[in-house]
Amino acid sequence: MLLRSLVAVTAALISTSALAEGTAPDAVAFGEDGQVMASLTNVAGDPAAGKKYFTNRKLGNCLACHVNDDASEQSFHGEVGPELNGAGSRWDEAQLRGLVVNSKKTFEDSIMPSFYRAKNGARTMEKFAGKTILSAQQVEDVVAYLITLKEE
Amino acid sequence: MKKFTKTLTCVIAASAFATVAVADEDAKLIINDELKIETNVAASADSPLDELFSGWVFRSNETQLMQMDDFDNPSFIFVEQAEEQFAKVDGTEGKACATCHEDVASFKGLRTVLPRHNASTGKLDTMATLINDCRTDRMGAEPWKFSKGKMTSMKALISLQSRGMPMNVAVDGGAAEAFEKGKELYYTRVGQLDMSCANCHEDNYGNMIRADHLSQGQTNGFPTYRLKNAKLNSIQGRFKGCMKNIRATPYKEGSDEFTALELYVASRGNGLIVESPSVRN
Numbered sequence: 530m531l532l533r534s535l536v537a538v539t540a541a542l543i544s545t546s547a548l549a550e551g552t553a554p555d556a557v558a559f560g561e562d563g564q565v566m567a568s569l570t571n572v573a574g575d576p577a578a579g580k581k582y583f584t585n586r587k588l589g590n591c592l593a594c595h596v597n598d599d600a601s602e603q604s605f606h607g608e609v610g611p612e613l614n615g616a617g618s619r620w621d622e623a624q625l626r627g628l629v630v631n632s633k634k635t636f637e638d639s640i641m642p643s644f645y646r647a648k649n650g651a652r653t654m655e656k657f658a659g660k661t662i663l664s665a666q667q668v669e670d671v672v673a674y675l676i677t678l679k680e681e
Numbered sequence: 682m683k684k685f686t687k688t689l690t691c692v693i694a695a696s697a698f699a700t701v702a703v704a705d706e707d708a709k710l711i712i713n714d715e716l717k718i719e720t721n722v723a724a725s726a727d728s729p730l731d732e733l734f735s736g737w738v739f740r741s742n743e744t745q746l747m748q749m750d751d752f753d754n755p756s757f758i759f760v761e762q763a764e765e766q767f768a769k770v771d772g773t774e775g776k777a778c779a780t781c782h783e784d785v786a787s788f789k790g791l792r793t794v795l796p797r798h799n800a801s802t803g804k805l806d807t808m809a810t811l812i813n814d815c816r817t818d819r820m821g822a823e824p825w826k827f828s829k830g831k832m833t834s835m836k837a838l839i840s841l842q843s844r845g846m847p848m849n850v851a852v853d854g855g856a857a858e859a860f861e862k863g864k865e866l867y868y869t870r871v872g873q874l875d876m877s878c879a880n881c882h883e884d885n886y887g888n889m890i891r892a893d894h895l896s897q898g899q900t901n902g903f904p905t906y907r908l909k910n911a912k913l914n915s916i917q918g919r920f921k922g923c924m925k926n927i928r929a930t931p932y933k934e935g936s937d938e939f940t941a942l943e944l945y946v947a948s949r950g951n952g953l954i955v956e957s958p959s960v961r962n
Contacts, residue, residue, distance in 0.1 A: 586891070593891040605892035609885050640880040642873070650875035652929045657873040 551665025554647035563635030564623035569645070569665035574673025582667050582674075589644065589663060589671055599678055610641060615680035626672045629663070644668060710737055710956070712749055716845050718954045725951065729883060733953050736896040736905075736961055739887070744908065748960040756837055756906040756958030759830070759913050763838035766831060772822025778835075781819065785838060792843035792955050796944040798855035805859050805940045808836045809915070827934035828918040837904045837913055840957035847954055848901050850947045859937075863945025866938060872929030878946075893962070898923075899950040900943065902959030909962060916943050 551570040559565055568574075582589040584603050592600055594609035616625070628635055631643040644663040663671065710718040720735035737745060747753045767778045767785055782788070796805040804810075812835055813824040825832040852860040867878045881890065882898035889895070904913040914922075917934040920942060924931040932938040 590891070605889065607890045608888040609881075609890055609895075640876060640884065642875055649873045650871045650927075650929065651869065652871045652924075653873045654925075654928050654930050657928045660873070662873060 551669075554645050554661055557630055557645065559627060559631070559634045560623065562624070562627075563631075563633075564621075564627040565630055566623045568669055569626075569630075570669050572666060572669065574666075574669035574671070576670070576674040576677050578667075579670035579672070579674025582663065582671050588667065591671070594641070597678065613675065613678055615678060617676040617678040618680040620675075622672060622676055625675045626668065629668050629671055629675075644671075706738075708738070708742070708745055710735070710745070710749065712844070713751055718845060718956055720954070722847075722952045722954070728949065729879075730897065730949065733899065733950060734886070734897050735953055735956060736899055736902055737956065737959065739894040739896045740960075740962060744960055744962055748956070754906065754958065754960055755911070756904070756913060756960065759834040759906075760838050760841060760958065763831075763834040766835060767838065772816065772820035774819065774821040776820045778815070781815075786842055788839045788842045790843055790846060792840040792957060793846050793849045794851065796850065796856075796859075796940055796947065798851070798859070800855055803855070804937075805856065805944055807935075807940055807943060808839060809935065812836070812839075828915045830912070833904045833913040833915050833918075836915065837958040840904065840955065843955045844957060845954060847952050848947060848950050850944060850951060852944065852948045856944060859941040859944050860948060862938070863941035863943070863948075866942045867945055872924065872927035874927040876927045878923070878942075897950075898946060899953055900947045901950050901953040902956040902961065904957060905959045905961045907961050913958060916946070 552567070557565055557569065558567065580600065583591045583597070584600055586593070591597070591613070592603055592606055594607040596606040596608065596612040596614065598614050600606070620628070624635070628641075630645040632639045632641040633643060642662060645661045645665065645668050647659070647661070649658065649660075710720050712718065718735075720738050722733050724730045724733050737748060747755070751757050764785070767782075770777045770780075778785075792808070795811075796807045798804075799806045806814075809825075809827050809832055812832065816822040817824050825835075850856075870877045870880070878898060881895050886895050886897045900916050903916045903919070905919075906912070907914050915934070917939045920939055921931040921934065932942075
């Protein structure tokens with residue numbers, strides 16, 4: 530029973546991701562200040578899923594570098610990047626999307642990884658070669674989550 | 682100390698989340714109650730760093746304490762094994778290390794100048810290549826694999842003879858080419874996460890990256906016993922781990938690339954005091 534429902538869930542996930550494959554990484558259009566106006570998938574982002582990717586060490590792992598009070602249930606918050614408390618008030622959706630997709634279009638030489646870029650750094654491990662860190666929908670979910678981080 | 686102080690203030694401000702113990706800024710490294718080791722020294726004029734910090738200062742109080750007494754430092758289990766190995770005959774020539782090097786203390790100072798350009802081979806000697814040259818050419822024994830237990834333990838024993846002495850690798854003359862190559866590697870962004878050594882260890886030392894406190898990536902404590910893997914770790918073994926973390930294919934240990942990088946990174950720490958074998962997380 531459990532197995533069957535797992536299969537059903539998995540099948541549903543696969544079909545969702547097929548539908549939501551999204552704009553190819555090298556086809557993403559950036560504005561002058563590094564913002565990305567258009568949704569990568571045209572499927573509304575899910576903030577709850579976005580929060581999971583934000584904290585997951587194998588996915589976004591945004592928390593590795595950024596303090597975020599909204600994730601205070603997690604023990605360790607990094608200090609490499611700016612704090613993200615109130616990020617959703619300081620940045621609009623297009624700017625946040627641009628930062629997650631490829632922060633270097635906004636901040637040249639930023640240490641921040643580009644989460645949705647076709648070209649990876651030199652010597653990228655074979656299993657990650659040509660792959661983006663997050664999928665198009667995962668980017669949308671993270672952006673939807675970041676928007677919820679309003680100034681108090 | 683300015684940057685570090687700022688960071689500490691930052692950590693205190695964020696202490697609601699940072700449950701990790703932060704190193705006490707005023708903590709002093711004194712080993713066995715007698716050997717004082719300066720962990721914060723001035724950088725040379727041409728250094729990209731304002732001042733030099735041993736990785737020890739970024740560790741928790743508990744980890745720091747383990748290095749302050751050789752009985753508490755787990756590295757010394759491996760150092761003892763190396764002492765036995767040092768006296769043991771191995772290979773076709775019927776020799777032990779001790780046959781030629783009667784007292785291991787004769788290696789005092791060697792750790793501070795490695796890697797070092799070798800004019801006759803035109804390459805850099807590292808402690809690993811020197812040990813293996815002895816084994817193959819003089820002892821008629823099999824070379825040891827880089828970063829395997831026997832090699833890293835022997836390096837710890839030999840490095841220990843220089844504990845308390847300042848690092849002093851040469852980067853001019855024959856070493857200049859490797860220095861430049863190492864420098865280029867240090868600043869090259871690699872891997873899916875697209876980062877260079879400098880992104881973390883020059884621009885962000887003192888900052889937390891999730892649960893880890895970023896250090897300057899200095900080599901003065903190697904081989905180092907890591908609590909994470911409960912064994913001695915070599916410099917190039919650590920390079921490998923860093924590259925994997927950023928999802929890059931590491932160079933091979935003993936490769937020209939890693940050896941050049943080892944020289945360059947060591948040169949960034951010239952003046953820092955050898956702590957080998959150290960304890961880190």
